[in-house]
Amino acid sequence: MKKIQMEIRGMTCASCEDHVRDTLQKNGAENIHVDYQGGKADFQLPDGYKEENIKEKLQKTPYQPGEMIRISSVSEKDASVEGYDYDFLIIGSGGAAFSAAIQASENGLRVAIVEKGEVGGTCVNIGCVPSKTLLQAGHIQFQTEQQLFQGLTTSAQQPDMVGLQNQKEKLVNQLRKEKYEDLIQEYGFDLIKGEAYFRDSHTLSVEGKDLTAESFLIATGASPFIPNIPGLKETSFLTSTSALELKEVPEHLVIIGSGYIALELGQMYRHLGAEVTLMQRSSTLLKHYDPEISESVENMLKEEGITLLKGVSYHKVENKNGQKFVHIEVEGKPETIQGDQLLIAAGRKPNTEKLQGENIDLELGEYGEVLINDYLETNISHIYAAGDVTLSPQFVYVAAHQGGIVGQNVSKQTKKTQNLDHVPAVTFTSPSIASIGRTEHQAKQAGYDVKTSVLPLESVPRALVNHQTQGIFKLIMDAKTNQIIGAHVVAENAGDVIYAATLAVKFKLTADDLQETMAPYLTMAEGLKLASLTFDKDVSKLSCCAG
CATH class of the missing domain: 3.30.390.30 (FAD/NAD-linked reductase, C-terminal dimerisation domain)
Known part of the structure; x- marks a missing residue:
């Protein structure tokens, strides 16, 4: 297969893309990506197909072909990569993974993504998308009940959590399909389902099958960190994932932690009608911000009736008759906080335990994060890592930025470094x-x-x-x-x-x-x-x- 990029003039909308794509497909092209705004099309042709035939067919349509560039050919790959199943294998399917896969595919590499769960990673499935749509629902509920304008009379019924959850799931499914699943065929890389681990530095084992590649990207993300508090493992509790799936609003939601996840989910359920208590070990809310910011946020929490406990020491957690009891100490005084739901929002830990990095001497940091240099390389130069698994700033746009750099670097197109100097x-x-x-x-x-x-x-x-x-x-x-x-x-x-x-x-x-x-x-x-x-x-x- 040879990969071609062709300039195409006359496209003005997405429908034009469809017409060009149909013409290319009918004339032997595969793995087609058309961009009307960029005025170009990328596609693959089987060896032996003549590019000039494609041009002749397009000239008979309203869209006129221009310069044609041959990007790569699988048959022309270096002898050093002969025998590998793929040029580039990616573990994970979130923002970093897709950004890298798209970039590498466009540069002519044979790419596959390995994913053990839902395609799309944290953001679309259990993070940004579901949380922000429920946050907006809570905001509207609270504003309706607590509106500040004289002369207006508004009222709100108890929220229908089943209805909200159904709408949320429809949105998640839609975005997962449009922004992730549909792109797999669009860019022509493979999706392999299953859990992966390194057998050696050029081999992944996935569900008993070995896959080899010249280069790899670890983009396995992070998951909720569960602190070692006596009794917690024996108690049913919520994480940031399960807290977004509740079918009823808690009467009293108790939260261990007060970072961004705790603040967002705590306020969301307060807005939906729950009593909420936030607890933190630190004596200062948002301790990495300046005092004016911390004070402003703390005043906001108090105005909305959210209880914030600072300087907390956790003694043990108990579960009795469906109620959670968190035994703590605050300023030397013992207290017990009781609620019907307990949310653990004490940070996130990198997902590296299943990779069996010891098989390849992969270097990890203090918290299990994959250590990388400015090129996103690990201590093994052909194995890269990006996104939350590196404990970089945990935002999907940071992960996508890093993944794009890996996709370019692994394609040997550039030797780019990441730039995290200005991350909002x-x-x-x-x-x-x-x-x-x-x-x-x-x-x-x-x-x-x-x-x-x-x-x-x-x-x-x-x-x-x-x-x-x-x-x-x-x-x-x-x-x-x-x-x-x-x-x-x-x-x-x-x-x-x-x-x-x-x-x-x-x-x-x-x-x-x-x-x-x-x-x-x-x-x-x-x-x-x-x-x-x-x-x-x-x-x-x-x-x-x-x-």
């Missing part, structure tokens, strides 16, 4: 929490002469008209250059706002740059400009739009 982080509470760059503490530790700006949300007109002023903007500036080196937001749509701040940090914009840029009035993004003005002015003394 978002926690989808309401208001949401978003961050980019350094905190004030981190900036000072790095030796910056720091100047900060703190803007309460009550100074942002969008928040005032919404009657929702719980939140804050905080900017960190290098006092010597006036460059913005950090931005942290607690506000409605903070996740959308933080993208503009990410550009500001990445491209070294100054406070003056933000001040001189027009911000749409009555948007939350205007808070960035107002926060930049706060370095030098009291924005409460400015008229609307006076910035």
Whole structure:
């Protein structure tokens, strides 16, 4: 098989893609990918088929062929890879895996993904997609019950969790099919079902069958970490996965942990009607953020009736008559927290136990993570790793970024390094929490002469008209250059706002740059400009739009 990329002029929409794809398929092409926006088509032709025949057929349609490039030919692969079943084998099928598979397939490699469960990984199946749709449902329920406008009368019935779960599952199935399963045929790589482990550095064993490859990617993700608390293993408890499958709202949800998963799921069930208690070992909520952010989020939790216990020591967990009893100590005083559901949200651990990495002397870190260099290579140079299994920032867009780099590097097209200097982080509470760059503490530790700006949300007109002023903007500036080196937001749509701040940090914009840029009035993004003005002015003394 030879892989071809052809320029095609005249395509204007997705229907044009379908027409071109049909023409190519009828004339012997396989593994076809058509991109009307890019004006090109990638496809494979069996050896012996003439590319000119394809051109002649397309010339008889409204779509005109242009330059044709022969990307690769399986028959032309190096003698060194003769005998391997694949050029590139990937363990896992999430964001990192698919990004790598698509890139490598487009570059002409024979690629296969090995997956033991549902295709799509954590994000689409048990993470981002199902959690965010239920979070939105909880937000609407809570806003209906607690709306802040005089003159409006709203009411809400008890949520139908079965109905919400059914709608959530339909969405998950749709996105898994469209964004993952359908792409397997589209890009022409193989899907192999089963659990994989390394027999040697060029061989995976999958359900008793050995598969060989020149290169590999470990993209097995991470799963909930279960702390060693006496009695916990003998007690039924929820994880982030099973908490998204409940058919009834708990009366009292007790949560061990207070990170982003605990905050999102805890607030979601509070919004749906549950009593919620969050517990954490640390004496500070969100200890990696600056105090203003932590305080703002803690005030939000209190306003919504969520109980937060800090500085907790866990003694034991018991299960009696369907109730969970968590025996703790807070400030030297013993307490027992009782609830009908217990959620463990104490972090995540890399999925490396089943890989049998000891067979190949694969180097792992303290927490079982796969150790990698800037090229995403492990200590075995033809074996790469990407995504949560490396304990990189646990966001699907980070995993996809890393997977794409692996796909290029393994194709010998480039020798690219990952760049995680400007990774925005978002926690989808309401208001949401978003961050980019350094905190004030981190900036000072790095030796910056720091100047900060703190803007309460009550100074942002969008928040005032919404009657929702719980939140804050905080900017960190290098006092010597006036460059913005950090931005942290607690506000409605903070996740959308933080993208503009990410550009500001990445491209070294100054406070003056933000001040001189027009911000749409009555948007939350205007808070960035107002926060930049706060370095030098009291924005409460400015008229609307006076910035």
